[in-house]
Amino acid sequence: MHYDPVLSKLLDGLSFQDIDNADDIVFALNAALEITYVNHGWIRFAENNGGDTVSERWSVGSRFMDAIPSFLRPFYREHFAKVFAENRPWEHQFECSSPDLFRRFHMLSYPLGEAERILVVNSLVQEDPHTEILCEPNEGLYRNQEGLVIQCCHCRRVRRNGLNQQWDMVPSWVAAIPPNTSHGLCYPCISYYYASSINADRGFPEPFQTREVN
Ligand SMILES: [Zn+2]
Numbered sequence: 001m002h003y004d005p006v007l008s009k010l011l012d013g014l015s016f017q018d019i020d021n022a023d024d025i026v027f028a029l030n031a032a033l034e035i036t037y038v039n040h041g042w043i044r045f046a047e048n049n050g051g052d053t054v055s056e057r058w059s060v061g062s063r064f065m066d067a068i069p070s071f072l073r074p075f076y077r078e079h080f081a082k083v084f085a086e087n088r089p090w091e092h093q094f095e096c097s098s099p100d101l102f103r104r105f106h107m108l109s110y111p112l113g114e115a116e117r118i119l120v121v122n123s124l125v126q127e128d129p130h131t132e133i134l135c136e137p138n139e140g141l142y143r144n145q146e147g148l149v150i151q152c153c154h155c156r157r158v159r160r161n162g163l164n165q166q167w168d169m170v171p172s173w174v175a176a177i178p179p180n181t182s183h184g185l186c187y188p189c190i191s192y193y194y195a196s197s198i199n200a201d202r203g204f205p206e207p208f209q210t211r212e213v214n
Pocket of ligand 1: 153156157188190
């Protein structure tokens, strides 16, 4: 637990302890979108999903935008700015599947104070064993002519080489990202989770943007 006195003051009637002990994954951001607080639910999730790597990227004092892929940053920056400007919550859904489980979260971002904090509550809304066909890490099938594996940063499926519409779940590549993997967003994720942004003037999101290579 990391105590954030500003957050505690702003909660106004809500119990800091309840939030801290909640099963939901809760964190808080300041106006600069730096992480000022994470709860026990967050710590448990980090321990079960990547441990030190996750904890390091999402620790108190780090910047939210540094922890997410660059091409998702305009989306979050725009919506968090609106949370502050319009002083009302924003909700979003995202997937964070493991090699064994399909997982979907509902994310609610609440403005607190005079644009002092955003409290972000992530609730698990679906967790089921994968029902789709699970695929083997076949280099010939997935690595493209540039030598890259293209993984959707949202659902973590990988694109079949030469087939833009075909994205497969490869559990072993969810567990450990293969070398030379570039991240984008698949069409199903764009259509389902980011539909409101498809027609945005700024042209975000564009499918298959692959600006980062791990
Ligand atoms: Zn996807």
